[in-house]
Amino acid sequence: MHTLKPFLSSELGLGHNIFYFQAFTEKKQRMGTLFADEKSEDPNGVHQLHHQHDADAGALFVLKSKGSWLHCGYHLTTSIVAPPLLSLPYAFTFLGWTAGISCLVIGALVTFYSYNLISRVLEHHAHNGKRQLRFRDMARDILGPRWGRYFVGPIQFAVCFGAVVACTLLGGQCMKAIYLLSNPNGTMKLYEFVIIFGCFMLILAQIPSFHSLRHINLLSLILCLAYSAGATAGSIYIGDSSKGPKKDYSLKGDTENRLFGVFNAIAIIATTYGNGIIPEIQATLAPPVKGKMFKGLCVCYFILIVTFFSVSVSGYWAFGNESKGLILSNFVDNGNPLVPTWFIYMTNIFTITQLSAVGVVYLQPTNEVLEQAFGDPKSPEFSKRNVIPRVISRSLAITISTIIAAMLPFFGDINSLIGAFGFIPLDFILPVIFYNFTFKPSKRSFIFWLNVTIAVAFSALGAIAAIAAVRQIVIDAKDYRLFANV
Numbered sequence: 001m002h003t004l005k006p007f008l009s010s011e012l013g014l015g016h017n018i019f020y021f022q023a024f025t026e027k028k029q030r031m032g033t034l035f036a037d038e039k040s041e042d043p044n045g046v047h048q049l050h051h052q053h054d055a056d057a058g059a060l061f062v063l064k065s066k067g068s069w070l071h072c073g074y075h076l077t078t079s080i081v082a083p084p085l086l087s088l089p090y091a092f093t094f095l096g097w098t099a100g101i102s103c104l105v106i107g108a109l110v111t112f113y114s115y116n117l118i119s120r121v122l123e124h125h126a127h128n129g130k131r132q133l134r135f136r137d138m139a140r141d142i143l144g145p146r147w148g149r150y151f152v153g154p155i156q157f158a159v160c161f162g163a164v165v166a167c168t169l170l171g172g173q174c175m176k177a178i179y180l181l182s183n184p185n186g187t188m189k190l191y192e193f194v195i196i197f198g199c200f201m202l203i204l205a206q207i208p209s210f211h212s213l214r215h216i217n218l219l220s221l222i223l224c225l226a227y228s229a230g231a232t233a234g235s236i237y238i239g240d241s242s243k244g245p246k247k248d249y250s251l252k253g254d255t256e257n258r259l260f261g262v263f264n265a266i267a268i269i270a271t272t273y274g275n276g277i278i279p280e281i282q283a284t285l286a287p288p289v290k291g292k293m294f295k296g297l298c299v300c301y302f303i304l305i306v307t308f309f310s311v312s313v314s315g316y317w318a319f320g321n322e323s324k325g326l327i328l329s330n331f332v333d334n335g336n337p338l339v340p341t342w343f344i345y346m347t348n349i350f351t352i353t354q355l356s357a358v359g360v361v362y363l364q365p366t367n368e369v370l371e372q373a374f375g376d377p378k379s380p381e382f383s384k385r386n387v388i389p390r391v392i393s394r395s396l397a398i399t400i401s402t403i404i405a406a407m408l409p410f411f412g413d414i415n416s417l418i419g420a421f422g423f424i425p426l427d428f429i430l431p432v433i434f435y436n437f438t439f440k441p442s443k444r445s446f447i448f449w450l451n452v453t454i455a456v457a458f459s460a461l462g463a464i465a466a467i468a469a470v471r472q473i474v475i476d477a478k479d480y481r482l483f484a485n486v
Helices: 002-009 011-041 046-050 057-062 069-080 083-127 135-142 145-182 190-204 211-239 255-273 278-283 292-322 327-331 341-374 384-407 411-421 423-439 446-479
Strands: none
Touching: 057 341, 069 211, 069 278, 069 292, 069 341, 083 135, 083 211, 083 255, 083 278, 083 292, 083 327, 083 341, 083 423, 083 446, 135 145, 135 278, 135 423, 145 190, 145 327, 145 341, 145 384, 145 411, 145 423, 190 341, 190 384, 211 292, 211 327, 211 341, 255 411, 255 423, 255 446, 278 292, 278 341, 292 327, 327 341, 341 384, 411 423, 411 446, 423 446
16 A cells, blocks of 8 residues: 555646556456356256265266257167167067057157156256256255155166176077087076176276276167177068068957067166166267257167167068077077078177176266265276276176176066166156256146156156066076076
8 A cells, every 4th residue: 555655746747547447447347257157057056066075976087067959869779779779579479560569659759758858857957057967866855865765866876786686697608609609508507707898898997987887888879780780781681581480460369468568568668768877978078068869769769670670570570470589589580590690690780899898887876876875076087096996896796787697697587677666767757857847837838747747657658567567577587597507
């Protein structure tokens, strides 16, 4: 203050001081407006997340918000367009042509609609300054804390970890199929191939974050197109030759078996369309997130329509009611390949490689929970404090999933039950409930009653599908043996 007195005592000095003060004030106002605009563009973005004092390690290190809408499309495609689509011709054996194609179309429309509803709800909360990164966060904030902790959280964990086990088992089965084709008298057992595939998964599980999978998931997208093209071409080749079975599209079994078969088929189709990790995928988007998820879904569903319909229609056309649980199994008849051997090798290798990517994607919610429990958000991501527990916990998770897959080669029956209790609520029921609770559309509006209809219809279907899955487990229980070589 003393140094300013001589300057302020003169009129000229005072004039200069007022001029500089006004310029400084205008500049500050412009900067304030600029920062306000940036804040409105990113109401709850990654920068804000990293400065929250209560941000957990799972959100900071696994669900990094850095991706583009194209990366989102890769993640969505890997999580939905996966090798279970090769079981769609088998689902058609319970439904027939008309009902089968109708269920495929309805499944595509309802899931695309539901996933967009989830995205809109997430965008709404992000715009209001509270970006939700996990499915259980949505349930907690919209329905109440108990819904997130005791219902949505456990169901999502069971579905995602079950998907990891199923991918490990299916990977082992595909490896065994290649082995037996090249060495029909081989003595290696299924559980040995499951363990080999589990070791490969053990390496991929150490990839640090969901965003880090973007290049792997791009490769996964290409691979799903490749093995779907292989399955379609192989089916057309066999169906157009005299090598395949006589085409019979009649429904097998008595009335009771047909009825339960229909619900089993619906569960298979619902599980094939299932995702269960839409919020976690949207969490990988860099803010602002508005509109990006819709673009990613458009990429995913373009691939989905091309693959789902080509494989299901060509497979059912070629093999009719003889279509097996995995359409590639129809390419070999009593040990004799119906297509060139190299073609079967190639298609199975594409399938095995994509299965590893799918398994790692569905491992991300488990990784996030483990990181939240054992990680330290105040320490650097790659510090010893975080790397050591990360490697140990993820390795333990993969070891457990591999042991379950090797012990229970009939896990497909159990997974059908998990799908009925998990995928249907997460992907068909909860999205419409979240939307109605968040936006509160008028009870006279079309969208309100459309959402209520979807929730009621798929609640009933989920309950019946669960009963059908339990019935199938009871029927197959006589053949269950630990470490069975099936």
